Amino acid sequence: MIAVVTGANGFIGSHLVEELLTQGFRVRCLDNRKSVHSFIADARVEYYTMDCSQLDALSDAPILENVDYVFHLAGGTKHTNLEEFRRSNVLPTKNLLQCLKKKRIQLKRFLYMSSQAAAGPAHSFDQPITETRIPKPSGDYGKSKFEAEHIVQDFSTVIPYTILRPSSVFGPRDVDFLNIFRQVKIHLSVFPGYSNNYISIIYVTDLVKGILQAVRSPVAVGKIYFLSNDDPVRWKDIHRMIANVQDKRVIEFHLSQKLVSAMGRFGDIYSKLTRKYSIINSQKIALSKPKYWICSSERAKQDFGFSTRVSLLDGLRMTHHWYRENGWL
Numbered sequence: 001m002i003a004v005v006t007g008a009n010g011f012i013g014s015h016l017v018e019e020l021l022t023q024g025f026r027v028r029c030l031d032n033r034k035s036v037h038s039f040i041a042d043a044r045v046e047y048y049t050m051d052c053s054q055l056d057a058l059s060d061a062p063i064l065e066n067v068d069y070v071f072h073l074a075g076g077t078k079h080t081n082l083e084e085f086r087r088s089n090v091l092p093t094k095n096l097l098q099c100l101k102k103k104r105i106q107l108k109r110f111l112y113m114s115s116q117a118a119a120g121p122a123h124s125f126d127q128p129i130t131e132t133r134i135p136k137p138s139g140d141y142g143k144s145k146f147e148a149e150h151i152v153q154d155f156s157t158v159i160p161y162t163i164l165r166p167s168s169v170f171g172p173r174d175v176d177f178l179n180i181f182r183q184v185k186i187h188l189s190v191f192p193g194y195s196n197n198y199i200s201i202i203y204v205t206d207l208v209k210g211i212l213q214a215v216r217s218p219v220a221v222g223k224i225y226f227l228s229n230d231d232p233v234r235w236k237d238i239h240r241m242i243a244n245v246q247d248k249r250v251i252e253f254h255l256s257q258k259l260v261s262a263m264g265r266f267g268d269i270y271s272k273l274t275r276k277y278s279i280i281n282s283q284k285i286a287l288s289k290p291k292y293w294i295c296s297s298e299r300a301k302q303d304f305g306f307s308t309r310v311s312l313l314d315g316l317r318m319t320h321h322w323y324r325e326n327g328w329l
Contacts, residue, residue, distance in 0.1 A: 001024070001025050001026070001068045001069065001108075002025070002026045002027075002066060002067045002068050002069075003020050003026070003027050003028070003031075003067070003068065003069040003070075003071060004024045004027075004028045004030060004063060004064065004067050004069070004070045004071065005007055005017055005020070005027060005028070005029055005030065005071045005073060006030045006031070006052065006070075006071070006072050006073055006092075006096070007030075007031065007072075007073040007074030007075065007113075008027075008029030008030065008031060008037050008040065008045075008073075008267045009024065009029065009040055010073065010074070011169070011171075011173045011174045011175070012073055012113070012169060012204060012207065012208070013029075013071075013073045014039035014173060015086070015171070015172075015173070015204050015205060015208050016071060016073065016208050016211060017029060017040055017042075017045065017076065018040075018253070019205075019208050019209075019212065020212075021042060021044060021045070023212070025069075025138070026044065026251050027044065027045050027046070027048075028045075028046045028047075028048060028063050028067070029046065029047050029048065029212060029234065030048045030049075030050065030052070030063055030074070030317060031047075031049055031053045031074070032049070032050065032052065032074070039173060043171065046063075047131075048061055048063045051086075051092075051093030052091075052095050052096060053087055053092050053095065054076065054095075054260075055095045055098065055099070057156055058095050058096070058099050058290035058324050059099050059102065059110050064099055064100060064103055064105055064318060065103070065172065066105075067107065068107065068108045068110070069108055069109050069110075069215055070096065070100065070107060070109075070110045070212065070224070071109065071111045071113070072092075072093060072096060072110065072111065072112050073113040074092065075088060075089045075092075075113070075142060075145070075148075076088025076089055076144075079140070079141070080140075080282075081138040081140060082143060082144065085140050085141055085143070085144035086144050086147065088144070089135070089141075089144040089145055089147075089148050090144055090148045090151060093112065093148040093151050093152065094148075094151045096151065097110070097154075097155045097159060098149065100155075100159055101158050101159065103157060104186050105195060107159055107160060107163060108215070109161065109215040109216075109221070110152065110155075110159050110160065110161040110162075111161070111162055111163075111164065111211060111214065111215050111225055112148065112149065112152045112161060112162070112163045112164070112249045113164055113166070113211075114145045114146075114148065114149050114163050114164060114165045114224075115141070115145045115165055115166070116129075116136060116144050116165050116166065116167050116168075116200070116226065116293065117138045117139060117141055117142030117145060117262055117287065118135055118137050118145040118146040118149055118165055119133065119135040119136070119137070119139065119142075119146075119165060119226075119295070120135060120136035120138045120142065120274055120290075121138065121290035121291070121293050121294075122228055122292040122293070122294045122295070123290050123292070125198060125232065125292055127253065127296065128232070128292075128295050128296040129226070129294065129295045129296070130202070130226070130292040130295070130296050130298070130299070131223075131225065131226065131299050133178070136274055137214065138254070138287055138290070140289070141162075142287075149224070153222075155250035156222055160221045160222070161221070161222065162217075162220045162221065162222075162223060162224075162225070163223070163224040163225070164210070164211065164214060164224075164225050164226075164227055165225065165226050165227070165295070166202060166207050166226070166227045166228065167199065167200035167201055167202050167205055167222065167226065167227070167228035167293070167294075167295055168199050168200065168201045168228075168293070169201075169202055169203075169207055169259045170201060170202075170203060170204065170316075170319060171203050171204030171205065171206075171313060171318070171319050171322075171323035172204070172318065172319055172323075172326075173322070174204070174319070177319065178250075178290075178323060178328060179327055179328070180238070180239060180242055181242055181246070181319075181320060181323055182329065183250075184243050184246050184248050184250055185241065185246060185248065185329060187249060187250050187251060188250055188251055189239040189240075189243070189250045189251070189252045189253070190253045190255065191235065191236065191239070191252065191253065191254045191255065191259040192254055192255045192260040192263075192285075192288065193254075193257040193259075193288065193289070194235055194288045194289070195234070195235055195236040195239075195252075195254055196234055196235075196236060196291075197234065197290070197291050197292070197293070198232040198233065198234055198292050198294055199232060199233065199234075199235065199293040199294065200226075200228035200229065200232050200294045200295045201228065201229055201232075201233060201238075201312060202227060202228045202229050202308060203229075203310035203312075203315035203318075205309075205310060206227075206229070206308040206309060207227055209305050209309075210225075210227045210300060211227075213300075213304045213305065213306055214300070214304060214306075216304075217303060219303045220302060220303055220304055223303070224301075225297070225299055225300040225303070225306075226295040226296060226297050226299070226300070227297055227300055227306065228294075228295050228296075228297050229308045229310075229312065230297070230308070231312075232294040233312060236239045236252075238316075239244065239252075241312065241313055241316050242316055242320070244313075245313075245316050245317050245320045246320060257289075260285055260288075261282075261285060263285070264282040264284065264285035265282060275329060284303070
């Protein structure tokens with residue numbers, strides 16, 4: 001079997017490529033930057049570097065020839081307005097599908113990696129969001145992912161698809177949780193207004209397992225699924241578990257929501273003046289505000305037997321070990 005993976009050298013993509021190789025796939029990796037192959041060093045992998053927002057370049061490349069599965073994981077998360085998110089998330093998705101249709105590729109499955117942000121947060125702890133609830137995309141990022149989902153659905157008559165909306169993902173090679181580990185290493189835990197907010201979370205290898213279960217399930221064609229661990233957790237408890245893993249005592253700083261909002265506006269101004277992305281911006285702050293970023297994986301359990309094996313604590317231990325072994329911490 002031949003699989004194409006976009007965003008192959010990213011956090012989730014690199015883990016997926018490794019598992020595909022383990023299962024005997026021929027893998028073609030598609031990324032939009034030339035210096036992105038640090039995670040994958042395997043002679044069996046074919047690399048293609050191109051911008052999927054450029055339809056002509058994608059159409060001329062041989063990467064899609066005779067492909068069986070396309071795993072579209074690439075996407076933009078570090079933008080500050082809707083048009084930029086659309087250029088990173090919507091346009092490349094449309095171009096990929098148009099090329100597959102034009103070339104009349106008989107795909108077994110097109111897997112689109114969406115986001116929990118495309119559906120929005122839950123209303124309460126007792127009512128995690130499900131696939132049947134009317135989506136209320138959160139922020140420009142969530143809106144762009146939701147629009148991309150619709151693009152995928154528009155091609156349903158010629159391309160069998162499955163859409164996944166994973167919860168927060170952590171594990172080796174992740175840079176977002178790395179920031180928490182680095183805080184804790186210097187005995188700090190900084191909470192920008194959300195220490196008691198709940199999130200659903202999943203370890204990266206459990207997510208990869210769910211991805212492959214979904215694309216092999218005939219029941220999953222044309223459907224959307226949330227993938228997550230069963231037990232939501234507070235950010236406060238994640239920080240404390242990381243402190244436990246690192247055997248550190250920490251001082252907790254709780255920033256007020258007003259201060260955090262002001263920091264977000266400052267980040268917006270910084271990005272506009274310098275044309276550089278600021279990790280603290282209004283978009284990110286808006287995503288952190290909801291009390292319950294929790295979802296249910298019940299449909300995935302019923303349709304293709306999805307389950308998770310790695311507990312949060314064990315996953316944090318393995319993540320910490322990888323960070324240390326690779327000089328990230």
